[in-house]
Amino acid sequence: MRIGELAERAGVSVRALRYYEEQGLLHAERSGSGQRRYAAPAVERVRLIQMLYAAGLTSRTIAELLPCVDAGVSTPESRARLASERDRIDGQIAELTRTRDRLDEVIRSTYRTDNGCVHRAA
Incomplete structure (x- = not known):
């Protein structure tokens, strides 16, 4: 093609x-x-x-x-390289999960008023 x-x-x-x-x-x-x-x-x-x-x-x-x-x-070297990349990705996933959880906290603790302002929930 x-x-x-x-x-x-x-x-x-x-x-x-x-x-x-x-x-x-x-x-x-x-x-x-x-x-x-x-x-x-x-x-x-x-x-x-x-x-x-x-x-x-x-x-x-x-x-x-x-x-x-x-x-x-695969060779021991290629398996080690792939495992290292997998571990790096796992770290990124964990960090993204923490970020998402923090955003969820912010979403739960705020509300929007009619004038568009965002306020913390009491």
Whole structure:
């Protein structure tokens, strides 16, 4: 499939796909005229890359881990790296949960008057 079709199917921009190629995360075959051509599995690869970025992994970390994903194997180093990333994400989740709980406290302790002012509940 061509780059525009991959972008549409994966829900990303063409620019993002070009960036993934520059970072060594995604590979395309080139036609005789130089157009990029992607195999069908590229859609899932792009979705995986997007998920890893959304989790806060850097392109460098993703590039280091993808060969293990492609080979279907893991090394002690890759497992340790993934565990470290998981722990970092767990920390972010805990912090977000504390923030949400604090916002809930603020919501419960305030009310809005007719003039739009927010007051603390008595």
